Amino acid sequence: MKLYFKYVGMLLKSQMQYKASFFMTAVGQFLISFTTFLSMVFMFSRFNSVKGFTFSEILICFSVVLMAFSLTECFFRGFDVFPRLIKSGELDRILLRPRNEMFQVLASDMDFSRIGRLLQAVVMLVYAFITCDIQWTWHKAATVVLMILGGVGVFTGLFVLFAAFSFFTIEGLEFMNIFTDGSREFGKYPVSVYGEGMLKFYTFVVPIALFQYYPFLYLIGKSENMWYMLLPLLGFVFIIPCYAFFRYGLRKYKSTGS
């Protein structure tokens, strides 16, 4: 754990070397999600609600997904840039060190400029909570926390899966973006909006709905089912097969030789 913080400190310092660039990237990150937010505002200025969800309810959904995604991108970015480690042969060096390789990949890169996105998510969440009439209880507050944590779990699983694939393809796989970036982009609306089929897909294949849709229904009072509150925890279960696949890839790994 101490080692991890050392890594964090180092990366933070190195990214602070280019302060202007760091700041602009953070602003850019903020703008990217802000323009997405604006486009939602524009849509809702014409249509008051979609599939029975109001604007502020949907904002909760969007900000939870965004928050989970940017936290994952900030701290688990090592897996996002993993193909680079394979291509450059950096991974061989990692394998030689007497520490867990998952840990080293995890700590190899972090991107703190994602704070721009995180900030946007926090602001939206606060705004949504103010405008939305939720009957607050301890259960519901816990639900919000679980939703975000579960989201980090699912996205981490996806990132690990993405990294694992690159053992076999060397290159990063563009189509994996459908699941990572796609989930962030389209996760801004509750997944039921996309129809019954997509809801099933997002429940059983890419379990976005586990933290974004079912607990959300409980949160806004559309469902009384208390179990929905705990579903995000299943998001962590999702990491297990992804991790297993990563281990499998690692065993098959042949260095590129460069």
Next chain:
Amino acid sequence: MKKYISFFRIRFIAGLQYRAAAWAGIATQFAWGGLNILMFRAFYEEGSNIFPMPFDSLSTYIWLQQAFLALFMAWFFDNEIFDSIVSGNIAYELCRPIDIYNMWFTKNTAVRLSKAVLRCLPILIFAAVLPSPYGMSLPHSTGAFLLFLLSMLLGFMVIVAFSMLVHATAFFTISPKGIRVLATSVIEFFSGGLIPIPFFPESLQPIIYALPFASMQNTPFLIYTGYLSGAEALKSVGLQIVWLLVLWCVGKLIFRFALKRVVVQGG
């Protein structure tokens, strides 16, 4: 002119080699386009307010967008250009008897075009066979189609000319990453990449139409769907020409200014 054509050819042919990547890209774009259409369907089902465009035109817009994504993508910048500026390799380029702006402009168009050529047909065919409101419809009229082709070409040039300005910022800052992210989000949004410009609030539309970003993908796609037609369509194409000339001139001037004071940092 001949040397630029050969630059174009080299880049274009190199770009055509990445076929596996193209298939992956096609798969991604199907999914992306499909989900986008499903999202808009949910809004259209509400049916409470006025729609700026009919649902089948919107589907057409989205499929055109996916098919020609490589032409109009906002996030594509040539790393070679940034690298050559940051690393100082530009010194070699300066020794050559060519205009750097024109060369980079040509290379950028070649890369985008090669990507688009590989990707657009499967997507267009797939979108054309989809059932009616979700698929792509035929162009509004023959005249509209011809104007669409012209406008595509112009829009394509406008985005490349704009991206040249972004590339040029590398002359002034050593680490251009921030500006890239910023420019990307601005272009994406104002060119109608997230939601088509007709979905923007009425009061903002005149301003947004006047910006150079609307002259990128927005104009050709709206002409194709028939949203812009007649005199209005011609006016938008005229605006595209104006923006192309302005951006081109500004780009040339910035390059001239920057190259005069460029300091190559050893190496």
